[in-house]
Amino acid sequence: MAAVDLTTHPGHLARRLQQAHYLLWNTMVSEEITSPQFAVLNALVAEPGLDQRTVGERVGLDRSTVAEVISRLTRRGLLDKVRDPQDGRRFLLRLTDDGVRTHRKLTVRTARMNQIFLAPLCVEEQAVFFDLIRRVADAAEGLRNPAESLATQA
Amino acid sequence: MAAVDLTTHPGHLARRLQQAHYLLWNTMVSEEITSPQFAVLNALVAEPGLDQRTVGERVGLDRSTVAEVISRLTRRGLLDKVRDPQDGRRFLLRLTDDGVRTHRKLTVRTARMNQIFLAPLCVEEQAVFFDLIRRVADAAEGLRNPAESLATQA
DNA sequence: CTGAAATAATCAGTGCCCTGATTAATAGCT
């Protein structure tokens, strides 16, 4: 006895939501490029020449995961990776022409997919949906980084 | 140019939400037992003697994933797996005493964690949070299973 | 009863996600 109702567990809902998104992405956007891969391409369209760590920071991928994603994108020829002459630890990342084309194509399809995905909600509800999820995710992330905004203080 | 704002992409938010949950679970609930593993234990507390496929259906895990999760739980001695004498394809699953104890212990911790996780939202917002996510996830799942509720029809 | 379709489970292969340990390079202190 004493089983729990998972439909009121945010973790379970988050997992189901992500699975649902994964499937839809796969059928409506791309079978080759995944959503995290697109996020990396997008970050480098916004800021070409970032290093790996910073890209991860921008899109919410940890050091290990971002390394794998970038290695796949590089293998596919969508990304260029050159050692930073100023700092030999870093690699500077940049989209190839093919990478730019792919990003452009997927941007269109992603917009279409998001519309379908969010279709069950009216526009006001969509705004609430974003707001609530973002607040929960931000707060939980804040629990990990005890403080970053304390700046100057004795 | 033409980079997109990921904070309005439900897939990106879903991923971040799940990551945040993963981290909190790890620190507040268990480093050994994961959230999907708990979901399986919970399903078998509610309905002992289910087979693998049905467990997956209950908790939203596909056939491959549920097989891995169950094999880990079995290895840890939390689960018993016996061939169904009525149908030699199936295995019937049941918690061991240790599995029951573990489920009970984690149930308490999970409740605490959920409270912390959802703390940024007031009670009304939490209800909306559940409702919106569930509606989006359900609709997207519905897109895969073209029809299951058509029952008897020419 | 026998052969074909369906079903439960497994396996192989790819990708995401995290941690802890290691390596290479830079930065800072003395």
Added chain:
DNA sequence: AGCTATTAATCAGGGCACTGATTATTTCAG
């Protein structure tokens, strides 16, 4: 200059998630 953080990236290892193929068993049509 020399020693010590610190930092960027990689590696090893465990777990979740999906697809397509395979195996064993059951079901069903004839």
